[in-house]
Amino acid sequence: MQLVVGRIGRAHGIKGEVTVEVRTDEPELRLAPGAVLATDPAATGPLTIATGRVHSGRLLLRFEGVRDRTAAEALRNTLLIADVDPEELPEGDDEYYDHQLMDLDVVTVDGQEVGRITEISHLASQDLFIVERPDGTEVMIPFVEEIVTEIDLEEQRATIDPPPGLIDDRAEVASSRDEVADGHSASSRDDREDS
Known part of the structure; x- marks a missing residue:
């Protein structure tokens, strides 16, 4: 290979x-x-x-x-x-060659199907899985221990625990406007008393 x-x-x-x-x-x-x-x-x-x-x-x-x-x-x-011999494995326990990760099914820890890994992008800060979703769109998933909880090569599956907003639009965004709308005042520079 x-x-x-x-x-x-x-x-x-x-x-x-x-x-x-x-x-x-x-x-x-x-x-x-x-x-x-x-x-x-x-x-x-x-x-x-x-x-x-x-x-x-x-x-x-x-x-x-x-x-x-x-x-x-x-x-x-x-x-x-x-x-490279296709049977050869990296030295580290939690290390994988790109070809081992390609085409793995990606699912969340609660069993929701996310898609299939179609590419591995190697960036300076971290590696990313490029995952094709069933509807044809793509999502990028950082290949970090906090998010990718398990790689099972026998089952051809990567399990992820994504933070809110990574694979869906349900991100929780807090803003001062929401607080004002709820009747809570947001502090600003104009609220300070003159000395």
Whole structure:
């Protein structure tokens, strides 16, 4: 099975290094020197990693045969793809590969059907499930422990405990206008006595 493990960014320096947007939880395994990666577009690869290092929080890679800035810049936006055994599991107990989560049915803790995971979006702050609802609309669900309470790969199900408003329009919004309408006064700067 082929998994996208990174995307090449801009060239760094003049010796052929590139920045890499990491798309794997195991960069030390998938993006290590000596790794041979397929690419998208396919004509760009395969690429063999010659060196790797972290600089200012970013992964920098240099590929065999890429020796200058011009050659490195030509690789920009190329996806890096690793061959992974479909039976292989991540090292951590609560870690999953994207392919394991795709197409899982999403239900709430009380059994309400939400939809099916169609995409995993990897953001800097957290990962998101993109879930297609039965009516064809999409909802984004943060993949955090407080919301995604269980992943059951055998049952092909993700159970969520969503806060109000995440998957429906029943969010509770409090505003000062509501308080005034209820006969309660809202405090403002104009209510203070002059001293």
